[in-house]
Amino acid sequence: MNPILKIKDLNVSYGSIHAIKGISFSVMQGEIVSLIGANGAGKTTTLKAISGLLPFKGLIELEGRNLSGTKPHQIVQMGLSQAPEGRGIFAPLTVKENLEMGAYHRSDGKIGDDMEYCLKLFPRLKERLKQVAGTLSGGEQQMVAIARSLMARPRLLMLDEPSLGLAPQIVSQIFSIIKRINSEDGVTLLLVEQNARMALKIAHRAYVIETGQIKLEGKGVDLLDNDSVRAAYLGG
C-alpha cells in the first residue's frame, strides 16, 4: 500500500523556537492514525505545516506530491481537509453556510448530496441549519467543524482535538462518527488528540510526540498497553 501522506524529517520553527525537530511518519490509505502528546508537544504545529499554514523544512508528500510552497487553499483542492484546533467555525455565518464553505472549492453537482449525508451523520445540525453558528453549544460547534471538513470530500481528513472541552457522552458520540467516516466512507484520518485513551482505541496506528520529536510508534492497541504511555498519558 502507498502512503497517502508521507512526512520525512519535518522541521518547523517559530522564530528562534525550534518546535518540530525532525519528525517522520506516514499515513496509509484507509487508516486512522493518531498523534498523541501533551500540550505544546507540537501536534497542532505539525498539522499546520501539513495544511500549508506554516513554513517548514523537510518533506511532506500528499499522494506522492510534494507540498513544499503550496498555499493552504491549493492543498484543499488536492484532497486534504481539516477540522482545525478550537473548531474555527465561522461564528456569524449560519450552520448551513458553514457547511457550504466546506465545499467552497468544489463545483461538482454532488454538494447537495454530501450536505444531506452530513446531516444524516449529525441529525442535531439539521434542526439548526438556519441558526447562526456562534450561538451553538460547544459539542454542536464541533459537529459543524467535522461536517464542514467532510463537505470538502477529502481523501485525507485531519481532525485537531475533536474532543476538546466536550462532555464525555458527546466525545464518544463524536468518536463513533469518526470511526464510521473511516470504515464506511473510506476516508483516511489523521487524528490529533490529548484524549489519548480515545485516540488510541480508535486508531490503527499511533505516534507519541514529545517536545517536537516522535518518542514512540505502534499499533493503537499496543500503545494502550505500553507502560510508559500508560504512565504519561493514561493516568497510570
Added chain:
Amino acid sequence: MQDFVQHLINGISLGSIYALIALGYTMVYGILQLINFAHADVYMVGAFAAYYVARFFGIDSSPGISTLILLLIVSMVSCSVLGLLIERFAYRPLRNSPRLNILITAIGVSFFLEYLGQIVFGPDPKVFPDVLVDANLFSWGQVQLRSFDVAIFCVVMITMLALNFLIYRTKVGKAMRAVSSNQQVAALMGVNVDRIIAVTFVIGSSLAGVGSVLVGMKYPKIDPLMGLLIGLKAFVAAVLGGIGNLMGAILGGIIMGLSEEMVVGYWASTYRDALAFGILILILIFRPAGLLGKSQIEKV
C-alpha cells in the same frame, strides 16, 4: 414643522453619502482589522476621474441621467483600480507584520495621494460637471424635494441593495464573511484569502466612487483635499455604528447626516464639523464598540 421636514430630507441625503463611504471603512476593517486612511483619498481620486472624463467627452455641461450613470461607472472603476493597487503594493507586503506598521502605511498612502493630487490636479478647486438638473420635484409649503436628493437617495438605495445581495446571497460574499470571521480557517476551506481581500478593496473603493459623484453633484467644488473632512466624518459614522458592522455603518452614516443637518438648522453651522468629533469622543467614552457592535464571546 416644515423646517424640520426640510432638514430631515437634507439630513438623510447627506447621511446616505456618509453611509456609502463608511461602508468602505467598515468592510476593510472587518476583513483586515485595518483603518484604511487612504479610503478618503480614493474617494477624491474618483471625483477627479469623473471630472476629467466628463471634460474629455465634452459632457461636463450636459446634465441628465445618462451623464450620472456614466460618471458613476467611471468613478467606480477608477476607485476600484486605485483601491486594488493600494492593497496590492502597500498593504499586502505587510500582511504579516504588526498592525501598527500597516496603519502607519495607510496614513502614508493617504498623504501620498493628497500631495500627488495637488501636483497632478493642481491645488485649486475645480468645478464638478453638471450631473443632473437640480429641479424641484415636489413642494409642500416651503419644503422642497429636489431632484438631487431623490437621485442621491435612489442611487444609495440601489447600491446598498446590490451590496446586500452580494454579501449575503453570493459565494464571494459568503467567502468575504468567512474570511472576516476567521482568515486562517477560511484558507483551510479552500478560499484564496488574498483574492477575497482584493475583492473587498474593490467593492469598498467603488462605493467611495459612487459617493464622490453624488457629492460632486450636490456640492460641485472638488479639490485634492476634499476627502479629508468627509472621510473623517464617514470614519466617525463607521465607529458610531460599530466598526466592522455593515448595518452599523449605514445607521451611523444616517445619524451623522441627520445630526449635522439639525445642528446647522437649529444651532449654528459653525459647529457642524465639531459635532462629528463630539460624537466620536462620546461614543469612545460610553460605547466604544459602537451602537451595533458587540464584543464577541468565544465558546470553549
